[in-house]
Amino acid sequence: MRIRILGSAAGGGFPQWNCACTNCRGLREGSINVIPRTQESVCLSPDDEDWFLINASPDIRAQIERFGPLHPKGSRATPIQAIFLTNGDLDHSLGLLSLRENHRLVIYATESVRRGFTEGNVLYRTLQRFAGQVTWRILKPGVEETVLRADGGPSGLTVIAMPVPGKPPVHLEGLAASDDPELNVGLRFHQCANGRVLAYLSSVGRTTPSVSDVLEGADCVFFDGTFWSSDELSAPGFLQKSAEDLAHWPVGGRQGSLATFSKLTAPRRVFIHINNTNPMLRENSPERKLVEAAGWEVAWDGMEIRL
Secondary structure, three states, X not given: OEEEEEEOEOOOOEOOOOOOOHHHHHHHHOOOOOOOEOEOEEEEEOOOOOXXXXXOOOOHHHHHHOOHXXXXXXXXXXXXXXXXXXXXOHXXXXXXXXXXXXXXXXXXXXXXXXXXXXXXXXXXXXXXXOOOOEEEEEOOOOOOEEEEOOOOOEEEEEEEEEEOOOOOOHHHEOOEOOOOOOOEEEEEEEEOOOOOEEEEEOOOOOOOHHHHHHHOOOOEEEEEOOOOOOOOOOOOOOXXXXXXXXXXXXXXXXXXXXXXXXXXXXXXXXXXOEOOOOHHHOOOOHHHHHHHHOOOEEOOOOOEEEO
């Protein structure tokens, strides 16, 4: 299994267009050791031929152009067989509207995520330009399913979607039930040929047994690295909400994910979906050193892993 990180930042990217935090200002001025990042999206392939996207960020067009294996090999074609959505947040789904050029799309998502993206969304009509432009394949939580190519053939992968703590997307707050277990999922991909397992959880509000189930025995883990601390946005006055209020479990601290998963045995452990304010973006920061000392990595655009 080949995994390529197309984008590694949280919503807004890094630097964020309207932000002059220490990280964003330092990046623009060249005064800190840090690299820019686009919004989170990942692709994986079981054979270097067929590719599957995990989330479609608003930056997806540019991300595809930067990675040659995703380029079309025919006049109107794509090696992208399907797109998986972990939730309905705009930074995970808005890129779908950029893939509207009279091409058939296959999207894997839970029924709640499908409904949230399609119902009452006049922009969804851009993906209904001809009959059957979009095929939704519904992920049933806890059920292992064969991942199919766009033509319906087996890909050599299976996937299990597991509910993990999250919240409704901002545009659905007050419209969707906040306790709906299908609003946010972690994905566990299994490659049939060699038994390798990828656990992908880029948005996690807290630890639960289902989170542990996704992580169990994985060869590679991508995990929510949005915020380092609970008060990362509230302390400087950016937003009077905690990381937990935004359904993101902080990485740092005694109760953070880094400490909690100190005994995780996956050979590759990567934090992804990193907010522009997170100090572990700085390559020589104390926070980055703690992450690396614990055997974790901080995702960057263009990073590749083979399992």
